[in-house]
Amino acid sequence: MIDKISTLGGYIHEYQKSVENPQAFWSRIAESFFWRKKWDKILDWNFIEPKINWFLNGKLNITENIFERHLFTRGDQPAIIWEPNEPNDENRVLSYNELFLEVKKFTNVMLNLGVGKGDRVAIYMPMVPELAIAMLACARIGAIHSIVFAGFSANSLADRINDAEAKLVITSDGGYRGSKIIPIKDIVDEALENCSSVEKVVMVQRTNTEVSFDESRDMWWHEAMAKADEENKAELMDAEDTLFILYTSGSTDKPKGIVHTCGGYMVYSAYTFKNVFQYSDGDIYFCSADIGWITGHSYIVYGPLLNGATTVMFEGIPTYPDAGRYWDIVNKYGIAQFYTAPTAIRSLISMGQEYVENKDLSSLKVLGTVGEPINEEAWHWYHDHVGKNRCPIVDTWWQTETGGISISPIAGIIPTKPGFATLPQPGIQPIIVDGDGNELSGKSVEGNLCIKYPWPGMLRTIWGDHERFKKTYFSTFENLYFSGDGVKRDEDGYYRILGRVDDVINVSGHRMGTAEVENAINEHPLVNESAVVGFPHDIKGQGIYAFVVCGDLSTGGEEGIKTSVRKGVTKIIGPIAKPDKIQLVRALPKTRSGKIMRRILRKIAQGDYSNFGDISTLLDTSVVEEIIKGALEDV
Ligand code: PRX
Numbered sequence: 001m002i003d004k005i006s007t008l009g010g011y012i013h014e015y016q017k018s019v020e021n022p023q024a025f026w027s028r029i030a031e032s033f034f035w036r037k038k039w040d041k042i043l044d045w046n047f048i049e050p051k052i053n054w055f056l057n058g059k060l061n062i063t064e065n066i067f068e069r070h071l072f073t074r075g076d077q078p079a080i081i082w083e084p085n086e087p088n089d090e091n092r093v094l095s096y097n098e099l100f101l102e103v104k105k106f107t108n109v110m111l112n113l114g115v116g117k118g119d120r121v122a123i124y125m126p127m128v129p130e131l132a133i134a135m136l137a138c139a140r141i142g143a144i145h146s147i148v149f150a151g152f153s154a155n156s157l158a159d160r161i162n163d164a165e166a167k168l169v170i171t172s173d174g175g176y177r178g179s180k181i182i183p184i185k186d187i188v189d190e191a192l193e194n195c196s197s198v199e200k201v202v203m204v205q206r207t208n209t210e211v212s213f214d215e216s217r218d219m220w221w222h223e224a225m226a227k228a229d230e231e232n233k234a235e236l237m238d239a240e241d242t243l244f245i246l247y248t249s250g251s252t253d254k255p256k257g258i259v260h261t262c263g264g265y266m267v268y269s270a271y272t273f274k275n276v277f278q279y280s281d282g283d284i285y286f287c288s289a290d291i292g293w294i295t296g297h298s299y300i301v302y303g304p305l306l307n308g309a310t311t312v313m314f315e316g317i318p319t320y321p322d323a324g325r326y327w328d329i330v331n332k333y334g335i336a337q338f339y340t341a342p343t344a345i346r347s348l349i350s351m352g353q354e355y356v357e358n359k360d361l362s363s364l365k366v367l368g369t370v371g372e373p374i375n376e377e378a379w380h381w382y383h384d385h386v387g388k389n390r391c392p393i394v395d396t397w398w399q400t401e402t403g404g405i406s407i408s409p410i411a412g413i414i415p416t417k418p419g420f421a422t423l424p425q426p427g428i429q430p431i432i433v434d435g436d437g438n439e440l441s442g443k444s445v446e447g448n449l450c451i452k453y454p455w456p457g458m459l460r461t462i463w464g465d466h467e468r469f470k471k472t473y474f475s476t477f478e479n480l481y482f483s484g485d486g487v488k489r490d491e492d493g494y495y496r497i498l499g500r501v502d503d504v505i506n507v508s509g510h511r512m513g514t515a516e517v518e519n520a521i522n523e524h525p526l527v528n529e530s531a532v533v534g535f536p537h538d539i540k541g542q543g544i545y546a547f548v549v550c551g552d553l554s555t556g557g558e559e560g561i562k563t564s565v566r567k568g569v570t571k572i573i574g575p576i577a578k579p580d581k582i583q584l585v586r587a588l589p590k591t592r593s594g595k596i597m598r599r600i601l602r603k604i605a606q607g608d609y610s611n612f613g614d615i616s617t618l619l620d621t622s623v624v625e626e627i628i629k630g631a632l633e634d635v
Helices: 008-020 022-030 062-066 068-074 096-112 129-141 154-164 184-192 221-226 262-277 294-306 325-333 342-351 376-386 466-474 514-522 557-572 598-606 622-634
Strands: 041-046 051-056 078-083 092-095 120-123 144-147 168-172 175-177 180-182 200-204 218-220 242-248 256-261 284-287 310-314 335-340 366-370 393-396 430-433 445-451 481-489 495-500 504-507 510-513 527-537 541-550 581-585
Touching: 008 022, 022 041, 022 262, 051 262, 062 068, 062 129, 062 262, 062 294, 068 096, 078 096, 078 129, 078 325, 092 096, 096 129, 096 221, 120 129, 120 154, 129 144, 129 168, 129 242, 129 294, 144 154, 154 184, 154 242, 154 256, 154 557, 168 184, 184 200, 200 221, 218 221, 242 262, 242 294, 256 262, 262 294, 262 366, 262 393, 284 294, 284 325, 294 310, 310 325, 325 335, 342 376, 342 541, 366 376, 376 393, 430 481, 445 495, 466 481, 495 504, 504 527, 504 541, 510 514, 514 527, 514 541, 514 557, 527 598, 541 557, 541 598, 557 581, 581 622, 598 622
Parallel strands: 078 310, 120 144, 120 168, 144 242, 168 200, 200 218, 284 310, 284 335, 335 366, 366 393, 541 581
Antiparallel strands: 041 051, 078 092, 175 180, 242 256, 430 445, 445 481, 481 495, 504 510, 527 541
16 A cells, blocks of 8 residues: 655655655555566656656556455445435445446456457546446456547547547436436437447446437447456556547647556556545545546546545536535535535635535545636635635646646645645656746746656657657657646745646636637638637636637627527537637737737737737737727627
8 A cells, every 4th residue: 555645754755755766766656556567667768759668567457456456455345436416316335346346347348349458448428437437447458448528529529539549439328417418329429420430339328318229339338237247357458558548638729639558647646646635544535527537537536446445426516406515415425535626616606605604514634626726715715614724725736648646735744825736746846947948946936837757647648649749748848848837936945837828728627729719610601710818717717718700790790600609619629618708800910920919819808908018020900909999898
């Protein structure tokens, strides 16, 4: 088992060791896992090619580290507690033994379908236990899971299936989200019209809604499981075999398939879970994310289960049946650690204090946030009203690419400061550089956040595009991993994340590429071109502001076009990409060489109509004046 850091001195000591001799440090942590064959070499790397290999020639299966390793001591302990959308419906509690049995059965379903090591499996599901079962079953047979958040459109799902050339899709008839029923299978059917690689679809019955059923392709989960053999041996995986792909948005059009591998991801997700949340045996832990995002991968499923923890999986939304739902769950299960996103906190604040005020939250020990900067008001509300001034808040900075928490307090050990992710986790060596890549050393500096040494949980490549991997993360600054975030290190040496410095916006803690949204808007028949930027949004953190140039406004009028643009974006990407504000403009501010001056649009979107800096390269300055006038009229 992984030892927890238990004092500030202990953290400083561990951190120093991890920097002085990273390989010895990670080797010691990795020793606490079950390897079928130990590695020959800890690390082989360079950030030039780039090449990152951890635990070379080590052989393992991550699910043996979840199941076989824990069954003797905690076979009957709950592994997953599933809380359904409707609070009065029956929940499901799966012990380690029960979860293991389901996983083994589902591995046999997949093996019978001819799915095996290295095959890609797309999972598009609501938050039901079968989602976790499916992903663990993939890991057990060495199939690579690619989970697509079930809020994405058919078009986005198809792109991801095609990029990974998935052979199997695992889905459900529908999904419950608050008072809504999401027609999951219909979306899959639409996506699969354009996916030639998919041979089979396995469908969980959840909403019992009527769905189409293609006899040659579709099968029901419960029917396949009823016939499935219960025995299964885990596939022998190399430490550097791919465990999963998870798509995330970047500054260019197509989402990137981030690749994580078996050995390093296992060690890193488990180590950070145990330390950051200070998980102790018997604690019930609840992360409110969706498994379709990296937070759910690392901190609902892999990190907790690798530590033999009890993890709560919630099907619904924070405001159903009312805005006290999270607090009811905390009370119902006696949650010790609760992990959510600032956007959820802000939306609950806006609903009023009465939903949290008289709830018994005395079981809570640790609160966490993730996904976006947390503003001080939200931090204090969380601290005072949820944590009752007793629970440390871990503001955890990390990314799909980092695999696990990278800069964050260790609960109760690293003193917190509102708005600060505080200090790096052991093994993470942050470096702040200016625009030319010069290190800004010392305290009280601000610049681009990079990491100068590999850590086991980092991404290894972009699926099918190593060149893009190199260009995106290792070419901006030589020999450094570039996160895409701006950061400040204050006089105490604490890190405060300032947000993205590239063309990515962070909407409710989810990454959206501006180019991706622009391309979706440009699909509209009346749109000539568009530019999308972020702007401060009270609940979402950042909202999406679209400046749109239309050829002809006579069809449908301004409002009609705005509505149809929003509909189009929802259809092409999904509701999370729907612009909050659309301003129709005659032209975009462009330089003489035709480049859109986004910094001007960002200022306007923020409501700052001055200080545009040097605009002498603008082709036509009257465009800016017109846009400002239009923005003011819209306010
Ligand atoms: O901008 C940072 C922001 O979220 C980005 C990563 O997004 P994603 O890959 O979707 O992963 C989100 C969950 C790990 C980062 O580049 N971000 C994440 N955590 C924080 C944050 N910004 C500020 N504070 C955080 N704690």
